Amino acid sequence: MTEPTFTPRVFSGIKPSGGLTLGNYLGAIKRFVGMQGEMETIYCVVDLHAITVWQDPAELANATREVAAGYLAAGLDPTQSILFNQSQVAGHAELGWVFNCVARVGWMNRMTQFKDKAGTNAEKVSLGLYAYPSLMAADILLYHATHVPVGEDQKQHVELTRDIAAKFNHDFGTAFFPITEPVIDGPATRVMNLRDGTRKMSKSGESDMERINMTDDADTIAKKFKKAKTDPAALPDTLDGLAGRPEARNLVDIYAALDDSTPEAVIAAYQGAGWGRFKPALADLAVAKLAPISQEMSRLMNDPAEIDRILAQGAARARQIAEPILKQTYDIVGFLRS
Structure with a gap:
């Protein structure tokens, strides 16, 4: 069987629930923007995934626009991506059933x-929450995407996508779906909580001081970084010196990601520095990088019709x-269409 040649194509998405954080920006959107021009890029607001837990309809519509505004404000060009x-694309749900x-x-x-999301209440959560990794595979393979930029915590879902593609191809004696590659790179693919460096920065954390919201203004961004939890020790002279210091490592990683640098370079520049020097420098850098995005998001959210036009x-x-691609899938499966 001749192996097909697939067009190099990126697909990824963000769920519209709870508002965008710095984790979404550094772990996803900034990388999405950076991949424009390297290959064909398709980016999505995954609102079908949002309803695996109940959503207020008006809030879901607003959150969908906010994620789109975040993409655009960060530099995503809707003519290029x-x-x-x-x-709005029914094929996601249709292919999702095939993959179920x-x-x-x-x-x-x-x-x-x-397991993490259901906790001890697994019997009462929606079937959608259980099966959504299959829909995620459909999101990717509906476009024959060859590459998916993901954070470390999402790598398992891309591995499942590869398993589903391989089983479909094997079951039907074809090589129709590509074996997608995860793209995991950068110093802050997993941004941690500003109050607890062992937990991921979350939209749903108890305190707003735990996270940087992409809608925060310059003063709020600066305040949150200056009050971020640290430890008494100064920054070491090597990256290994951050072992066992999760809050310190998180702030160094965030600085590196915002500065398009590396953690090693940040340590070289700030070795021996106390937090009274480093945190204000990080706050200034974050304000310079993030405040313009926050301002542009605000402008876009004041023109929802323009966001809706771009999404349509x-x-x-x-x-x-x-x-x-869906039509060919149906043909392979044997669905009759008159």
Whole structure:
């Protein structure tokens, strides 16, 4: 069987729930923008994933626009990349069902994020929350995406996507779906909590001081970094000296990511410095990088019709790619269409 050649194509998405944080920006959006021009890029607001837990409809619509505004304010060019919200392309749900019938229950039982989110209440959560990794595979493979930029915590879902593609190809004697590669790079692919460096920065954390919201103004950004938890010791002269110091390592990683540098370079520049020197420098850098994005997001959110227009145009472009791939999938499976 001749192996097909797939167009190099990136797909990734962000769920519209709870507002964008610095973690979304450094772990995802900044990297998405940086990949424009390297290959074909398709980016999505994954609103179908949002409803795996109940969402207020008006808040969901607003959150969807906010994520789109975050993409655009950070530099995503809707003429260069495709930007849309997932529910406007029906093929995501349709291919998701096909993949529900390809994926195995045992694979889903190994998904650590479901266990984390369901906790001890697994019997009462939605079926969608259990099965959403299969929909995530459909999101990716509906476009024959070859690369997916993800944080370390999402790598397992790309591995599941590879398993589903391989099983579909094997079951139907084809090489139709690519074996997608995860792209994990950069110093802050997993941004941690500003009050507890052992926990990921979250939209749903108890205190607003735990996170940098992408809608925070300059004064709020500076205040949060200056009050971020640290330890008494100064910065070491090597990166190894940050072992066992999660809050310190997190702030160094954030500085490196904002500065397009490396943690090693940050340590070289600030070795021996106390937090009274480093945190104000980090705050200034963060304000310089993030405040313009916050201001542009605010401007865009005041013009929801423009955001909706961009998402609609992106959805039309996405469907042009997705519909032939879905049609071929149906042909391979044997679905009869009159």
